[in-house]
Amino acid sequence: MAAPQEWTGRWVAERAGVGLTGSELLPELVGLALRENRKRAHLLVSTVLGKHVPQLPAVVHGAGLDLGSRVRELLGDEAAARAVVLGYAETATGLGHSVADGLDAPYLHSTRRPVPGVDPVGGFEEEHSHATSHLLLPTDPRLLAGDGPLVLVDDEFSTGTTALNTIRALHAHHQRDHYVVVALVDLRGAADRQRLASVAAELGARLDLVALAGGGVELPEDILDRAERLIADAGPAPEPPPAPAAPLVRAELAWPAGLPEGGRHGFTREHRARFDAALPELGRQLAAVVAGDGGGASDGGASGDGDSAGASGDGGGRVLVLGFEELMYTPLRLAGALAERLPGGAERVHFSTTTRSPVLAVDDPGYAIRTRLAFPAHDDPADDASRERYAYNVAPGADPARRFATVVLVVDDVADTPALHEGERALIGQLRRVTDRVVLAVLPTYRPGGTVEGGTAAGALAGAPESRLPRPLYGPAFSSYRADEVAWLLKDLSGVALEAPTEEREEAVQSGGAHYAESLPVEYQPSPEYQELFHQALRVSARRIALAVGTVAETLVAERGRGLVLASLARAGTPVGVLIRRWLAAGHGVEAPHYAVSIVRGRGIDPVALRYLAAHHRASDVVFVDGWTGKGAITRELDEALAGSGFDSGLAVLADPGRCVRTFGTRDDFLIPSACLNSTVSGLVSRTVLRTDLIGPDDFHGAKHYTDLAGADVSGAFLDTVADHFDAVRAEAVAAAGRFLDTDRAADRTPDWAGWAAVERISAEYGIDDINLVKPGVGETTRVMLRRVPWRVLARRGAGADLDHVRLLAAQRGVPVEEVDDLPYSCVGLIHPRYSRGATGASGTAVLVKES
Numbered sequence: 001m002a003a004p005q006e007w008t009g010r011w012v013a014e015r016a017g018v019g020l021t022g023s024e025l026l027p028e029l030v031g032l033a034l035r036e037n038r039k040r041a042h043l044l045v046s047t048v049l050g051k052h053v054p055q056l057p058a059v060v061h062g063a064g065l066d067l068g069s070r071v072r073e074l075l076g077d078e079a080a081a082r083a084v085v086l087g088y089a090e091t092a093t094g095l096g097h098s099v100a101d102g103l104d105a106p107y108l109h110s111t112r113r114p115v116p117g118v119d120p121v122g123g124f125e126e127e128h129s130h131a132t133s134h135l136l137l138p139t140d141p142r143l144l145a146g147d148g149p150l151v152l153v154d155d156e157f158s159t160g161t162t163a164l165n166t167i168r169a170l171h172a173h174h175q176r177d178h179y180v181v182v183a184l185v186d187l188r189g190a191a192d193r194q195r196l197a198s199v200a201a202e203l204g205a206r207l208d209l210v211a212l213a214g215g216g217v218e219l220p221e222d223i224l225d226r227a228e229r230l231i232a233d234a235g236p237a238p239e240p241p242p243a244p245a246a247p248l249v250r251a252e253l254a255w256p257a258g259l260p261e262g263g264r265h266g267f268t269r270e271h272r273a274r275f276d277a278a279l280p281e282l283g284r285q286l287a288a289v290v291a292g293d294g295g296g297a298s299d300g301g302a303s304g305d306g307d308s309a310g311a312s313g314d315g316g317g318r319v320l321v322l323g324f325e326e327l328m329y330t331p332l333r334l335a336g337a338l339a340e341r342l343p344g345g346a347e348r349v350h351f352s353t354t355t356r357s358p359v360l361a362v363d364d365p366g367y368a369i370r371t372r373l374a375f376p377a378h379d380d381p382a383d384d385a386s387r388e389r390y391a392y393n394v395a396p397g398a399d400p401a402r403r404f405a406t407v408v409l410v411v412d413d414v415a416d417t418p419a420l421h422e423g424e425r426a427l428i429g430q431l432r433r434v435t436d437r438v439v440l441a442v443l444p445t446y447r448p449g450g451t452v453e454g455g456t457a458a459g460a461l462a463g464a465p466e467s468r469l470p471r472p473l474y475g476p477a478f479s480s481y482r483a484d485e486v487a488w489l490l491k492d493l494s495g496v497a498l499e500a501p502t503e504e505r506e507e508a509v510q511s512g513g514a515h516y517a518e519s520l521p522v523e524y525q526p527s528p529e530y531q532e533l534f535h536q537a538l539r540v541s542a543r544r545i546a547l548a549v550g551t552v553a554e555t556l557v558a559e560r561g562r563g564l565v566l567a568s569l570a571r572a573g574t575p576v577g578v579l580i581r582r583w584l585a586a587g588h589g590v591e592a593p594h595y596a597v598s599i600v601r602g603r604g605i606d607p608v609a610l611r612y613l614a615a616h617h618r619a620s621d622v623v624f625v626d627g628w629t630g631k632g633a634i635t636r637e638l639d640e641a642l643a644g645s646g647f648d649s650g651l652a653v654l655a656d657p658g659r660c661v662r663t664f665g666t667r668d669d670f671l672i673p674s675a676c677l678n679s680t681v682s683g684l685v686s687r688t689v690l691r692t693d694l695i696g697p698d699d700f701h702g703a704k705h706y707t708d709l710a711g712a713d714v715s716g717a718f719l720d721t722v723a724d725h726f727d728a729v730r731a732e733a734v735a736a737a738g739r740f741l742d743t744d745r746a747a748d749r750t751p752d753w754a755g756w757a758a759v760e761r762i763s764a765e766y767g768i769d770d771i772n773l774v775k776p777g778v779g780e781t782t783r784v785m786l787r788r789v790p791w792r793v794l795a796r797r798g799a800g801a802d803l804d805h806v807r808l809l810a811a812q813r814g815v816p817v818e819e820v821d822d823l824p825y826s827c828v829g830l831i832h833p834r835y836s837r838g839a840t841g842a843s844g845t846a847v848l849v850k851e852s
Contacts, residue, residue: 007031008045008053010366016226018042022187022215029185029213030156031368034227036358041227042219043359045368046184049155050332051091052359052369052392054320054350054404057335063212064095067182068102070210071151074180080105082148083180087263088155088162089134090356094328096153097263099182101272103151108143109263110134111326113379113414118265118448122169134166139265139448144170149178157183157209158217159192164199171203178206186211230360237361237372240395245432248591251289251408251441252487253282254471257615260446261330261412275333283337285471289439290319290338290406316344317405317436320394323353324411325379330443331410338408350404354391354427363397370402371395373434375427378411378420391427395434407435412445413617418562422589444615469612470700472595478705479683480715485578486683488596489609490570493689493702499523517600517690521787523678523706527812530676533805534714538673538721540801545672546725548654548665549576550733553583555663555740556623556652562590565621567613569634570596570703571682572779573626575674575718576654580625582723587730593617597624598688598701601633601772604641606688606701619646626653627672630780631759631771632660632751657777657825658755665736669826671802673718675779678786680712758824762794766830773831776824778802784829785809791832792816796823803827 008031012018016034020026028047035043045052050060072080080103087096087109100107115137121144122136138144150170152163163181181196186209188196200207220226256278260267321338323331332351339345361372373391381387396403409431411420421428431438472487473479479488498520526534556564564584568577574596584590597609613622624638624647635651635658642649651661657669674681686704689695695702740749759774768774775784784790785806793810795803797819806827810817 006365008047008366008368011362011364012042012367014366015230016042016223017218017220018223019218020215021218023213025213026185026215033362033367033369034231034360036231036360041224042217043357043368044156044158044185044187044217045359046155047368048184049091050094050323050328050351051155051353051355052357054352054393056346057321057332057339057349057351058346060094060332060351061098061101061336063184064098065102067095067153067184067210067212068099071099071180071182072103074208074210075149075178079149079178082146083151084108084143084146084148085151085153086110086136086144086166087153088166090326090328092154093263093326094323094332094353095155095184097267097329098332099151099153100263100267104269104272105151106143106269107263107267108136108138108265109326110136111264113264113326113381115264115448122173137265143266145174147176149180150176151180151182153182155184157181157186157188157211160188160196164196167199167203167205167207171205175203176205179208181207181209183209183211184213186214187217189216234360234362237374238363240371240373240430240434243433245429246435246437248428248432248438248440249289250593251286251439252471253285253441253443254278254469255282255444255615257469257611258446261443262327262446263329264326265446265448275330279333279337282334283341286334286338286408286439286441287341290342290408317348318403319345319349319406319408320404320435321349321351321408321410322391322394322431323351324409324415325354325356325389327410327412327415327443328353334410334441335408352391352393354389356386356389358386358388358390359392361392363399369393370399371397373427373430375425375430376419376423378417378427379415380417380419389427391431394431404435406437406439407431408439408441410441410443412443413615414445416440416442416617418590421591422562442616469615470608470698472612475683479685480710480713481574481578481683484591485581486568486574486594486596488570488685488703489606489612489700490596490598490685490688491695491700491702492705493694494704494707496694496702496704498686498689498704517603517688517701520686520689520704523680523686523709525712526677526680530805530808530812531712533808534673534676534681537671537676537801537805538718541671541673542721543725543729544666544670545579545654545722547729547733547736549579549583549722550587550726550729551665551736551740552625552652552654552663553580553587554734554737556580557584557588557590558737558741559663560621560623562588563618563621564590564592564623565613565617566592566594566625567609567622568594568596568625569599570688571679571685572628572674573624574682574685575715576627577625578719579722580652582719583726586723586726596685598690598703599634599637599641600688600690600701601637603690604637608698608700610642610645610647612700614646620648622647624649624651626651627674628653628655628777628779629658629660629664629755630775630777631756632658632753633772635660655777655779658753660751660753660755662749662751664749669777669824671778671805671826675782676805677714679706680709681714681718683715684709684713754824759828762828762830768830775829775831777828778806778826781806781827781829782809784831785813785815788829789832790815791830792818794823794828794830795819796826797821799826 007027012032031045033043048063083105085100085105085107089110093109118137120135121141321335335351339349359369361369363370369392377387474483475481499522566577568574577594581594599605639649652663654665656664656667684706689702763771
């Protein structure tokens with residue numbers, strides 16, 4: 001038989017003279033602590049709330065369900081069917097939602113987070129709190145305008161003042177005849193009980209109170225002075241001992257599109273049904289990450305790569321699911337679903353939440369708050385309260401039996417900011433020092449009206465709110481890149497035969513019978529001579545590429561901030577995205593999320609990928625990345641595709657010879673060796689595919705993973721060779737970015753589209769009526785030689801070794817290389833006019849042209 005646990009109020013009771021009276025259940029439901037708040041010195045610390053004290057999720061949710069069933073019994077079925085539940089931020093948001101579950105009623109919680117575009121329908125004050133102002137932000141104001149009972153839920157009732165403030169404010173806005181106040185414990189004195197009855201008479205409404213236990217708190221007259229002395233004597237909370245940083249893994253959960261992550265804007269019965277239906281699968285996905293069975297992207301650990309022993313999976317230890325301030329309910333339910341999936345999970349998995357409330361920590365079994373982690377707020381709070389936040393009883397303190405082997409931190413995307421990750425006191429960093437493994441799950445913040453940060457979603461971005469977003473793909477299952485380097489927003493078509501001979505494919509595209517994205521070219525297998533040219537070019541240009549990477553990265557950080565989300569245009573942009581991510585991690589400590597997304601000429605950017613990005617990140621943080629520009633067709637495609645979406649269409653590239661973007665490393669047309677090869681320098685991933693029989697309306701665009709080419713893969717070698725030069729070029733890159741950011745030199749970055757004008761001139765000179773058959777720049781020319789049917793290559797007279805590989809490919813394919821003067825690019829590839837009867841047009845299909 002286990003020894004009975006010591007009451008966690010003993011330390012305060014003995015030293016501060018605080019006592020509890022009333023129900024024998026009270027010591028089981030609450031402990032005591034001292035708060036750093038002169039308004040009220042003592043804190044009743046609930047053992048079943050899931051806020052300050054880690055508890056089994058079944059116990060936390062069960063307490064709310066119990067209270068909900070008691071309210072239903074009080075109201076009767078008819079009145080319960082018309083009831084609405086209102087929970088209090090931040091402490092009772094999860095409890096209130098659980099009460100609503102037990103009552104099967106719509107739910108709303110107050111919030112301290114203003115939301116742009118959502119006008120409050122009410123608000124009230126909480127006098128004794130450290131953060132007093134509450135806002136009510138329902139998407140549908142009618143939620144609080146019904147004629148049924150209003151059920152108000154808080155964790156405790158000490159005076160009833162908060163409930164009275166709320167009832168008066170809401171009654172003035174919309175009168176109703178029945179209010180029910182619900183709490184875990186009712187500790188009001190006689191005067192406060194009478195005050196509640198007086199307010200009921202004043203308003204002409206019925207007021208009932210439901211609690212699990214009742215009693216009172218006995219306080220000495222000098223409690224504030226005693227608490228102040230005890231806090232001073234205790235001193236600051238001890239820091240956890242130094243420890244290697246545990247691995248950090250991101251869990252990508254397939255959150256149902258359009259489903260609120262909590263009750264800030266209302267949570268209806270329909271939302272509840274969708275959430276309950278999705279929860280088992282969400283629990284399965286989370287359990288797979290915790291157990292190390294896949295589904296997560298490693299952000300590295302003590303070894304720096306995601307392959308350390310600590311990252312390998314669940315070792316059977318205790319697991320804590322840690323919610324975030326007001327975001328309590330969904331992490332609680334995820335904890336319950338996780339407990340059902342993990343072996344022994346019913347006893348291993350616990351739940352608690354971070355908080356704004358400053359409380360003294362004393363590592364004593366008779367005190368409710370044994371340890372505390374203090375960290376900066378990471379959701380850019382808009383109020384005037386303290387910017388310090390706390391996680392209690394997460395660190396084990398002096399008792400190793402209290403250690404959590406895994407901490408699963410659940411936040412919404414508004415809170416997944418650099419402040420969460422960066423800096424000595426950042427929460428993620430502190431968690432990694434007190435556990436063996438940290439799992440981060442980021443939920444999409446529900447934005448009323450289909451808005452995303454930075455604007456209103458357009459087209460498909462706002463559509464299909466009921467559809468489930470697909471999950472990203474990660475290496476090594478898809479691509480040879482590490483899982484932490486890139487998440488592929490693509491559908492795996494590896495088992496589908498899509499390749500066709502180059503000439504056959506060219507004829508089908510130009511005859512109007514197919515779009516180029518409906519098939520794939522046969523992957524070019526380079527000769528030993530060509531492979532040596534690649535390695536030679538890489539050795540020569542690696543430093544120059546590193547400088548371009550650094551210049552772009554430093555420019556982005558300076559202009560867009562540290563909360564960057566990289567979206568590379570698959571596939572040529574993906575190695576560049578990985579390199580920028582590596583630069584940011586090495587130079588700024590920024591672990592930027594990186595996604596590869598598909599864009600197809602004439603079809604636009606993948607709308608499902610956009611919906612995914614909007615659901616998981618602020619649109620204003622997303623930066624689209626590519627390797628280089630040619631004439632600027634993809635730049636224009638991106639501008640058109642993102643119009644009105646809230647995303648910034650400004651493309652960042654290493655080389656901008658087309659002079660059509662503002663963010664670039666250089667405008668020189670130089671060889672980026674990744675252009676020399678296809679999948680074997682791009683993670684073994686094919687070009688992207690868009691075909692209606694393979695890609696549904698809720699699928700990402702597709703691509704293939706060529707595992708059979710692993711022996712020829714140089715993707716990692718390309719990245720490592722370039723990254724080896726980062727330290728040597730760092731100062732030069734910072735200086736180059738500084739010159740770009742100099743307002744006196746702003747004209748140097750302004751696009752003039754000189755490349756597009758040059759292509760139009762070349763088209764006219766060579767009798768090509770469609771400029772899409774003219775591929776300017778060394779990168780685009782290389783693509784012509786590898787994937788299309790080339791006619792000829794125009795090379796700038798005197799161009800050097802940058803074109804050696806082009807000359808070799810031209811010789812292998814019998815294509816003439818013509819040296820010309822006054823060419824703004826190092827070279828231009830022309831697609832064979834034999835196929836120009838129906839040349840590929842701007843829409844990607846056929847355009848009739850003249851025959852000479």
